[in-house]
Amino acid sequence: MQETEIRLVEGMDYRTGCPIAVEIEGGIISNIRRIQNRPGLPWLAPGLVDLQVNGFGGVDLNAPPFSPDSVTAVTHMLWREGVTAYLPTIITNHDEGIEEAVRAVADAIRQSPTLDRVILGIHLEGPFISPQDGPRGAHDPAFVKAPDWALFERWQKVADGRIRLVTLSPEWPGAHEFIESCVRHGVKVAIGHTAANTEQLTLAVRAGATLSTHLGNGAHPMLPRHPNYIWDQLAEPDLWACMIGDGFHLPDSVIKVIMRVKRDKAMLVSDVVQLGGREPGEYETHIGGRVVLTPQGKLHLKGQPQLLAGSVQTLRQGVWNLFKKQLCGLQDAWDMASIRPAAYLGLSARQGLTVGAPADLVAFAPADEAVRILRTIKQGMILHEADTHMQGGGADD
Structure with a gap:
């Protein structure tokens, strides 16, 4: 338009x-x-700011053919959802697939001054995550690997330096050195899809990790009473926490706890995938293969309803879900999806609806x-x- x-x-x-x-x-x-x-x-x-968008409206940013047109299409559809800034999220894949995906985002930004203002950078979610069932979520185990700085630099070069956030698990040997390298180069690091123990998580935060990716998801179905990696992340005052507010990824009680513990560092993300806006049914996807979208809006792996395959709801819907359930007021719900993620990224939009x-x-x-x-x-x-x-x-x- x-x-x-x-x-x-x-x-x-x-x-x-x-x-x-x-x-x-x-x-x-x-x-x-x-x-x-x-x-x-x-x-x-204020405009909504989404730190985690995998696709939308039938367009998958993580599946071939990777093209700037796909990135442009997703961006335009997100405008109809009230999103004024976001991070296209590239997930676990083979090395060449990640390279092609980040190149497509960089090319789209290069071709459009408007996209350059709206796309804040790239969120690389994987492949440096836990290989364990549960924490790995629906990510393909064939491509999960230990953090590799040389490989990351290769992807960052192709991306024109636009990879701004990396989600990883600090359970890997050498993870804290990788985190330190990211921080030195201006890349933020999030902990997610992790089975890390207390010591590994503590080292990650000391090395510069500042965020928990969709806290409470990408986890084992059963955890020790304590300690466990959810308690440990909640206890770290320097970690911001993202939540998926679609009503399926987290029980209301968990959302309440995260909001109360993290306060101004609690945020909403959509984690929306290509099936956002599509009709219920069975679909074949890049992440997880065969998935089921229920009439209620839950997306899970076929035959494994306990394993979610991303969200089909946008930030707009997540905000309203929290407000409608009276988990918080409208301002708090909206701020968690707008000025707080802007503040996390250090954007001037963190000022919200104010002069200047x-x-x-x-x-x-x-x-x-x-x-x-x-x-x-x-x-x-x-x-x-x-x-x-x-x-x-x-x-x-």
């Missing part, structure tokens, strides 16, 4: 419910003022079962607008 600049947008502040007008100059919020309420005003919130912040905004309409995204704005440019009349200012108002 043709991008349209916007200078004014009006709506209800997602934090307070007060009607506001947001003025925009040069892609930055220049003023926020109170206005008179009127029927039809949408709600306004980038005008990365979403206008939405809440309903009983979902949130409808009406408009998605990136640095003052409209990326998506629903097919309905919008209140609150159009192009060049």
